[in-house]
Every structure is written in structure tokens, then in C-alpha cells.
Amino acid sequence: MALEKGRINSTGLIMLIFGFAVGSSALAPSGRIAGADAWIAILIGIAEALLIAAVFLLLTKRFPGKTLVEISDIVYGPYLGKIISVIFLWYFFHLGSLVLGNYTGYFSSLFLVRTPPIVLLASIILICVSAAKKGIEVITRCGVIIVSVGLFFYLLTTFFLFKYFEIKYLQPILATPAPQLLWAAHGAATFPLAETVAFLMVFPFLNNKRDTAPATFTGITFTGLVMAGLAVRNTIVLGPSEKAYIYPSFHAITTINIAEIINRVEIVASLFILSMGFLKTAVLLYGVSLGTAQLCSLRSYKPLVVPVAVLMSILALHNFPNPVEFVRFVNKAYPVYALPFQLVIPLLTLIIAVIRKTDQRDGNSGHKGLRSPTGSKRRQI
Amino acid sequence: MVLLLIALFILIILLEIIPLIKKQQWRELTVASVLLAAGFILSMLIMFDIDFPFLASLISDFVEKSLALPGS
Numbered sequence: 001m002a003l004e005k006g007r008i009n010s011t012g013l014i015m016l017i018f019g020f021a022v023g024s025s026a027l028a029p030s031g032r033i034a035g036a037d038a039w040i041a042i043l044i045g046i047a048e049a050l051l052i053a054a055v056f057l058l059l060t061k062r063f064p065g066k067t068l069v070e071i072s073d074i075v076y077g078p079y080l081g082k083i084i085s086v087i088f089l090w091y092f093f094h095l096g097s098l099v100l101g102n103y104t105g106y107f108s109s110l111f112l113v114r115t116p117p118i119v120l121l122a123s124i125i126l127i128c129v130s131a132a133k134k135g136i137e138v139i140t141r142c143g144v145i146i147v148s149v150g151l152f153f154y155l156l157t158t159f160f161l162f163k164y165f166e167i168k169y170l171q172p173i174l175a176t177p178a179p180q181l182l183w184a185a186h187g188a189a190t191f192p193l194a195e196t197v198a199f200l201m202v203f204p205f206l207n208n209k210r211d212t213a214p215a216t217f218t219g220i221t222f223t224g225l226v227m228a229g230l231a232v233r234n235t236i237v238l239g240p241s242e243k244a245y246i247y248p249s250f251h252a253i254t255t256i257n258i259a260e261i262i263n264r265v266e267i268v269a270s271l272f273i274l275s276m277g278f279l280k281t282a283v284l285l286y287g288v289s290l291g292t293a294q295l296c297s298l299r300s301y302k303p304l305v306v307p308v309a310v311l312m313s314i315l316a317l318h319n320f321p322n323p324v325e326f327v328r329f330v331n332k333a334y335p336v337y338a339l340p341f342q343l344v345i346p347l348l349t350l351i352i353a354v355i356r357k358t359d360q361r362d363g364n365s366g367h368k369g370l371r372s373p374t375g376s377k378r379r380q381i
Numbered sequence: 382m383v384l385l386l387i388a389l390f391i392l393i394i395l396l397e398i399i400p401l402i403k404k405q406q407w408r409e410l411t412v413a414s415v416l417l418a419a420g421f422i423l424s425m426l427i428m429f430d431i432d433f434p435f436l437a438s439l440i441s442d443f444v445e446k447s448l449a450l451p452g453s
Binding site: 094098292293296297298299300303304306307308310311314315317318319320321325326328329332333336337 | 393396397398401406408409410412413416417419420423424427433435436437438440441443444445448
């Protein structure tokens, strides 16, 4: 019995990567420490994220049809492999809690200020639990709908903001000192572009494995370009005051007022941002549950979804005491914290796999007890 | 509030754990129960106002103290 029977196509994967990455960045724009040069930082960040993605894509090319947990088992052996898998699953788990916490903070500080955060958090996580239990195919289908409509709305709000554009706010270009610009670029690469490393739990379910790399590169580049567009839009609408806002996208959209008829569109925009947050949390919840099930050689990941969601919710409430701490974490600590998970460990795994000449075939022959979510030779309990 | 929390966990046990016993999926039952028990204990500790450090703040402090970062 396969742990996951669903299959996704490359368009679905691109949409899912887009929804996964852009939701968080619309909430807390990347590269903002570069000020008006944020868009340049994001463009540099795309290049870095593509390099990081190349590493984990080479890994998935070497082990097609294997999830991260299975790859670690093959490369590092049953004991060290499990430790590496736990480290990775921790990252996905913590990332999921951070996303949940951000969205809860966003809604409880801007819209539903008198509602206890736990109520908002429970509402979000319940939908994520439902989606994660249905499997990756359902999450991807949701992604296609949400991203298509969300992208249309993004273009529409940008169009509505056209009359508020002040191009002079972008000037002077490249006034940010180089180290700060590069740090902002690294920040944009790690949050959220290279977070696509979580898709190592999703790649095995792609219909055509050859599409993995093109779809991922397209997804990351597309996301990066939209993020750069968002950064430019926020800067030319809000000007230097953008830096003062925790959620600049929200405040930029708040200014929309077309003939006193079309206004307060930030509510609808926030719903789309929330929908993309749902995609990200659902993918991470799914990844952690599936990974844990593979780690413990279970027959199904579904019984683990609710317990993992409960733990994720508890951590989500205990990540930051306030939104300012969140901005501090994203700008300063996260680019350092995320790097081992996004680059160092996948690179190390790839190097060890190359040195040991381990590949899919060796892995299958050497670890007969290992469960594959896609293979047919699976041990039945 | 504590009663509400206990009721919530009982509901989760009824919906998620009991079916595993019926299907005799012991391994799944063990892992799910351990995770759920951890969740229950942590939420009880929070409910009784036991102070936990904020995780992301701890990471921020550690990174800022260890490295001189641009923009710090």
C-alpha cells in the first residue's frame, strides 16, 4: 500500500511553488532591509535561490521517486540517515509553525483584533489538516485555483494603484551599501525562494520526473519576479515610509480608492494572501506527516496529520512575543538559520552520494526494508 | 479553559486514535499517541502559565550574538 497515491503535473507544481513562496513574501516582503533597492536584492536573490535549488534538484535527479527521508536513509545509512531526516523534518515543522504564526499575527493585529489568536490559528490549521489528509493531489488542485485567481487579483490591485505611483521613490538606485544589498539578496533567497527545499517531499509524486527541474526553476523564477514586482509596487506607492510598516503590501493596497466606490479591497487581497498561506502550511504539514510516517515505517501518514498539526499550532503561538520580533527574525536570524537546511545538508548529501557512488539502484538493492511511496516492492505489515 | 482543552483532546482521540485501534494499526497508534501526548502535555503546561522561551527570539539572539551581520 503506497503512502501517497496522488500524482501531480508540472503546471500544478509550478503553481504550488508559486503559492508556497509568494504568500509569505506578500505578508513580510523579502529584501526590505535594502529599502528602495529591495527589487534589485530580490533579483540577485533569484540567482542564489536557483543555485540552491540546483543542489536539491541534482539530489532528486540522482534518486528519482524518493523522498528526502528515503534519500537520507540510502546515503547515510539507517541510523545517521534517520538523524538527518529528523533534522530536516524539524525544519519543515518549524517553518510550518512560523507561517501559521505569521498569518495568525497578521489577522489578529489588522482585522480581528479582539478575537483570541488561538481561534484564528485553529481555523487555519483545520483546513490545512483537511487538505493534508486528502493528499498532495488535492493540495495541488487547490493551488492551481488559488494561484490563478490570486494572480489575477494581484494584477488588478496593481492596476488600481497606478494613479498613486511615484517613480521618484525608487531613486536613487543602488544607494544601498553593497554588503547590505547582498545580505538582503541572501534574505530574499532563503525567505521564501529556497524554502522550496520542502518540495523534496513532493517531487516523487510528479507524473513526469523529467519535468521536476524545469518546473522548479520556472516556479522559483516566476515567484521571484512577482516578488520584485511587489517590492517595486510597495516602494512607489508608500515611498520611504514603507520601512515603517510591518505589512507594507497591506498598507499599499489600503490606499486604493477609485471614485469612493472601489475601496477597502485589502480585505479581499488578504483573503488571497491567507489562501496562499494555507497552501504553504498544508504542504509543510503534509511533508512533515509523510516524512514521519516514512521514518517510522508506517502504512499511512494520515493518522499523524492531526497530532503534528496540534504540535505545530502550539509552536506557532510560541515563536514570537510580537510582530516586531518576527521582522527581526526574518531580516537577521532566518537567513543564517535556514542555510544549513536549504543548502549545507543537501549539498553534503549530494557530495557523499557522488563519492560513495550511491544512486537509486544501489539504494534499492542495499535497503530492501525501505519503503518507497511510489515503488511497488513494498513491505506489507 | 482546561476542561475545554481536555474535551478537545478527547475529541481528537475519538476521531483519530480509536479508528487505529479498530484497524489494529499498532505502529501508527504508537507514533500518533506519542505525538498527541506531547501536544497535550505542552498545551497543559501553557495553560498553567508555565513560561516557555519564545523559540524564534532565542534563535535571533543566538545568531546576533554569534555573527556580526550587515544591518544589525
